[in-house]
Amino acid sequence: MKLSSPHSRTARLAGAAAGIAAITLLASCSVANSDSDGDSAGGGDAATLRVVLPQEPPTLEACDANLTSTGVVVRSTVTEPLVERNPTTGDLEPLLATDWEQTGDTEWTFTVREGVTFQDGAAFDAAAAAYSIDRAVNGDLGCNVEGYIFGDDDLEVEATDATTLVVTTPSPDPILPLKLSFIEIVSPDTSNTEFVREPSGTGPYAISDWQAGTKLTLERNDEYWGDAPEFQTVEYQWRTEGTVRAAMITSGEADIALGLSPEDGIGDLGVSYPNNETIALRFSGETAPLDDIRIRQAINYAIDREGIVSSLYPDGDKVAAQLIPEGIVGYNADLEPWPYDLEKAKSLVAEAKADGVPVDTKIIMPVRTAQFPKVSELGEVLREQVAQAGLNVELRMVDTTQHLQYQLKPFVTNEGPISMLVQHGNQAGDAQFTVEQYMLTGAAQAEFGDPGLDALINEARNLTGDERQAAYEEVFAYERENVVALAPIAHQTVMLGLAEGVNYEPNSSTGDELRIKEVSIAG
Known part of the structure; x- marks a missing residue:
C-alpha cells in the first residue's frame, strides 16, 4: 500500500492550521484591549487577582466541580x-x-x-x-x-x-x-x-458577584479556618481566543491566563507544564455505522496522530495509545499508538459497506469551542482525515452546555451516530476513574459496553499494589483489541500566562482546579 510521507502530511496539516489560526487572530483583535478596573496583582498590589479563562463556567454547583470549567474556579477555592x-x-x-x-x-x-x-x-x-x-x-x-x-x-x-x-x-x-x-x-x-448555581463552602474565598457573560468575582473569606490567602478579591473573566487571553497578560489587563499556546503571543510570560489531560474521540456504539467495530477501527487508522502533534502541538504533546498518560496507576507501557494507515482505514470501511453497513450515514463530531488551544483547527483536521477514509462526517462546534449534552447521560440519541472529541483528565492518578466512566457498561460517559471488559474492570477495582497495576493494564489491552470505544489522540502539555508580579507554580491539576491559595505576589 502507498502511504504519504510524514513530511508531506505535516506540511498539509500545518498549512491548514495556519490558515484557520490567521482567521481567528483577525477576529480577535477588536477585543484584545478591553478595559480593566481595580488594582492589579501585576502592579504589586494584593487587592485583586485577575484571572482570564477560556470559557465561562456553566455553573458553580459543587457536585459538578469535576467538570473542568466549574472545578477550575470552585475546587479548593470556594x-x-x-x-x-x-x-x-x-x-x-x-x-x-x-x-x-x-x-x-x-x-x-x-x-x-x-x-x-x-x-x-x-x-x-x-x-x-x-x-x-x-x-x-x-x-x-x-x-x-x-x-x-x-x-x-x-x-x-x-x-x-x-x-x-x-x-x-x-x-x-x-x-x-x-x-x-x-x-x-x-x-x-x-x-x-x-x-x-452559587454554593456556600468552607474555602478561602466566597462568591461575591456573578455577572453572567461578563465576569465572576470572589471575595476573601475572612472567617477561613486556614492561612489567609494574599488577595482580597479574585476576578475571573473569559475570552475564547487564546491570542486575546495572551494579550491581556502582556498588556497588564490580567495576571493569570489559562489554556495558551506559544503561538498566542505570550512570549516570556508563558509557562509550559504537563497536565493529565488526554484528547480522544469517543464513539456511540449502538447506532450504525459506529456500532460496527470495523468502522471504529477505521477511524483510528485514519487519524494521523504524529502529524497532528507535530503541526498543531509540537511543544510537548505526546501521541497517545490509551486514555491515561504515563504516571497514572494502570498505564500500559506496552500499548503502541494506532498507526496512521489510510489504506487500511479505507479497506475496513469498504468491507463493512459490502456487508450492508450504512457507511454513508452522517456521523456527528461535536467539538467544544475554546476547550483547549487550537481545538477548532484540530476538529477540522479530524473531520477531514476521517472523511478521507470514506465516512460522512459533520463537524459541529458547540458551547460547553451543548457539549455536555453529548458527553454525559442522558446522551443525545436523536441525531444519529456520534464521534465526539473529549478531553479527559485523570486528576486522581488511578485508572479506575477513567475506565469506570468511559468503558464500563452503563457508565456516565460510556455509550456501550462489553461483558468481558466489565468483568476485568470489576475485578481490578478491589485490588491494590502490583496486582492493581497489572489488572488495569489488562483492561486497556482488552479494550484496544476487542471494544475500540475510543480513538486516543494525544497526551497534552499546556501553557499559562503569568504576569511578572505574580508567583504561581503550575502542576498537573492546574487546569482543573486553580488553587488561588497557592498564588502569591512576587517578592
Whole structure:
C-alpha cells in the first residue's frame, strides 16, 4: 500500500492550521484591549487577582466541580473536600478531615476538623460532611461526580459524633479516601432537591458577584479556618481566543491566563507544564455505522496522530495509545499508538459497506469551542482525515452546555451516530476513574459496553499494589483489541500566562482546579 510521507502530511496539516489560526487572530483583535478596573496583582498590589479563562463556567454547583470549567474556579477555592490530593506527589493530605483509617473490610472512619464554619455561617461538622456526601452520591440530583467517581454505588454515611464520620461501601474499596477527595463539601443548608448555581463552602474565598457573560468575582473569606490567602478579591473573566487571553497578560489587563499556546503571543510570560489531560474521540456504539467495530477501527487508522502533534502541538504533546498518560496507576507501557494507515482505514470501511453497513450515514463530531488551544483547527483536521477514509462526517462546534449534552447521560440519541472529541483528565492518578466512566457498561460517559471488559474492570477495582497495576493494564489491552470505544489522540502539555508580579507554580491539576491559595505576589 502507498502511504504519504510524514513530511508531506505535516506540511498539509500545518498549512491548514495556519490558515484557520490567521482567521481567528483577525477576529480577535477588536477585543484584545478591553478595559480593566481595580488594582492589579501585576502592579504589586494584593487587592485583586485577575484571572482570564477560556470559557465561562456553566455553573458553580459543587457536585459538578469535576467538570473542568466549574472545578477550575470552585475546587479548593470556594469549596473544599475532606482530603486533598497533592498533584505533584500523589499523596493524600488532610483538609477538612484531619485523619482517616480503614476500620473494616467495607468501612472507613474519618476525623473531621473542628472550628470550621461555612461562608453562610453554618457550622461544619461530621453531620455536614455526611450531608454533602449523601447529596452528591446517593441523591437524585444526577451530580456529575456521582457518575464520574462512584457509578451506581451508594454509600452509607453516618456521623457518630460531631467529629467522627463513618463511611461504608457496598464492597471493599481500597481507594475510598481518594474518591472522597472529589466530593466538595457544601453547607447543610444547600438544597438536596435541585442544583445551586452559587454554593456556600468552607474555602478561602466566597462568591461575591456573578455577572453572567461578563465576569465572576470572589471575595476573601475572612472567617477561613486556614492561612489567609494574599488577595482580597479574585476576578475571573473569559475570552475564547487564546491570542486575546495572551494579550491581556502582556498588556497588564490580567495576571493569570489559562489554556495558551506559544503561538498566542505570550512570549516570556508563558509557562509550559504537563497536565493529565488526554484528547480522544469517543464513539456511540449502538447506532450504525459506529456500532460496527470495523468502522471504529477505521477511524483510528485514519487519524494521523504524529502529524497532528507535530503541526498543531509540537511543544510537548505526546501521541497517545490509551486514555491515561504515563504516571497514572494502570498505564500500559506496552500499548503502541494506532498507526496512521489510510489504506487500511479505507479497506475496513469498504468491507463493512459490502456487508450492508450504512457507511454513508452522517456521523456527528461535536467539538467544544475554546476547550483547549487550537481545538477548532484540530476538529477540522479530524473531520477531514476521517472523511478521507470514506465516512460522512459533520463537524459541529458547540458551547460547553451543548457539549455536555453529548458527553454525559442522558446522551443525545436523536441525531444519529456520534464521534465526539473529549478531553479527559485523570486528576486522581488511578485508572479506575477513567475506565469506570468511559468503558464500563452503563457508565456516565460510556455509550456501550462489553461483558468481558466489565468483568476485568470489576475485578481490578478491589485490588491494590502490583496486582492493581497489572489488572488495569489488562483492561486497556482488552479494550484496544476487542471494544475500540475510543480513538486516543494525544497526551497534552499546556501553557499559562503569568504576569511578572505574580508567583504561581503550575502542576498537573492546574487546569482543573486553580488553587488561588497557592498564588502569591512576587517578592
